[in-house]
Amino acid sequence: MMVDWPSPAKLNLFLYINGRRPDGYHDLQTLFQFLDYGDTLNFAPRQDNQIILLTPIDGVPNEQNLIVRAARMLQQFSNCHLGADISITKILPMGGGLGGGSSNAATVLVALNHLWKCGLTIDQLCKIGLTLGADVPVFIYGHAAFAEGVGEKLQPAQPKEKWYLVAHPGVHIPTPFIFNDPDLVRNTPKRTLTTLLASPFLNDCEPIARKRFPEVEQLISWLLEYAPSRLTGTGACVFSEFDTQAAAVDVLKQAPEWLHGFVAQGVNTSPLQAVLSRQE
Numbered sequence: 001m002m003v004d005w006p007s008p009a010k011l012n013l014f015l016y017i018n019g020r021r022p023d024g025y026h027d028l029q030t031l032f033q034f035l036d037y038g039d040t041l042n043f044a045p046r047q048d049n050q051i052i053l054l055t056p057i058d059g060v061p062n063e064q065n066l067i068v069r070a071a072r073m074l075q076q077f078s079n080c081h082l083g084a085d086i087s088i089t090k091i092l093p094m095g096g097g098l099g100g101g102s103s104n105a106a107t108v109l110v111a112l113n114h115l116w117k118c119g120l121t122i123d124q125l126c127k128i129g130l131t132l133g134a135d136v137p138v139f140i141y142g143h144a145a146f147a148e149g150v151g152e153k154l155q156p157a158q159p160k161e162k163w164y165l166v167a168h169p170g171v172h173i174p175t176p177f178i179f180n181d182p183d184l185v186r187n188t189p190k191r192t193l194t195t196l197l198a199s200p201f202l203n204d205c206e207p208i209a210r211k212r213f214p215e216v217e218q219l220i221s222w223l224l225e226y227a228p229s230r231l232t233g234t235g236a237c238v239f240s241e242f243d244t245q246a247a248a249v250d251v252l253k254q255a256p257e258w259l260h261g262f263v264a265q266g267v268n269t270s271p272l273q274a275v276l277s278r279q280e
């Protein structure tokens, strides 16, 4: 039977920008949690070395798709001569701050490492993953985490597994658009995790996203009437937190027509990790 490999979304429960490095990347402190909601991938190994994506994603040429790029990188690094037919059921909005592309790359690396029997360690997979995107390592790591550096220095964390209404304002915010904004606050002092957990959770990218995108401003303002609500990553998605599924669904039901969203639970063990453990 073909295994469904999950490719979950992530939320940045907080996100602070502490500085800009000489290479232009930003040093940050962020708290990652997974959602029990995401894309699903299927893999059929091939005896030749071809990587075939059977379900192309609109607007993303296959050769640029992180799914194909991750599979090819694994072939190179592991010296593996097998290939794969890959298909994806995509439900995560692209460029939404939910880490969909990074999560897809992580699922490919973890699943093919297993199916091809490459034997690479988690650390080796994370190193490959980081070259594909700053968020790939946490999805490979598979546990909710406090991240520093550009997101690659990870330590496990146990945030409360709340329910979230995740909403998309219908605009696309490219990550560099936020990071290149002259008004972005880039000097938030570094704090310990203990201090951060005891402080209100904020996202330094949110003021820029709200200022530059009226749709984001309108969405957050509406949601704040019902629950604590913030931007995830560099946007454009926003999440509101609730103690129960029913409370989150209730707000979604009252939402105006322009609000597109879904309800999902925050989970500290990635659904990908759960499937991998069952395979081993």
Ligand SMILES: C[C@](O)(CO)[C@H](O)COP(=O)(O)OP(=O)(O)OC[C@H]1O[C@@H](n2ccc(N)nc2=O)[C@H](O)[C@@H]1O
Pocket: 012, 024, 025, 026, 027, 028, 030, 097, 102, 132, 133, 134, 135, 136, 149, 150, 151, 175, 176, 179, 233, 234
């Ligand atoms: C902000 C986060 O969403 C937090 O989870 C991620 O760090 C962003 O990760 P991502 O979308 O995978 O971003 P990447 O594809 O690695 O980088 C896209 C672009 O964003 C900028 N970038 C990204 C991450 C980072 N720590 N500093 C940056 O300045 C860089 O200009 C980079 O060229």
Ligand SMILES: Nc1ncnc2c1ncn2[C@@H]1O[C@H](COP(=O)(O)OP(=O)(O)OP(=O)(O)O)[C@@H](O)[C@H]1O
Pocket: 057, 059, 060, 064, 065, 066, 067, 093, 094, 095, 096, 097, 098, 099, 100, 101, 102, 103, 104, 105, 133, 135, 175, 233, 234, 235, 236
């Ligand atoms: N498999 C893929 N799924 C989604 N996007 C992909 C994929 N491969 C390449 N991309 C490209 O990556 C871009 C960013 O997609 P992604 O869904 O990862 O953004 P995101 O949710 O904003 O991520 P982050 O939170 O890391 O900023 C897309 O606009 C698309 O052009």
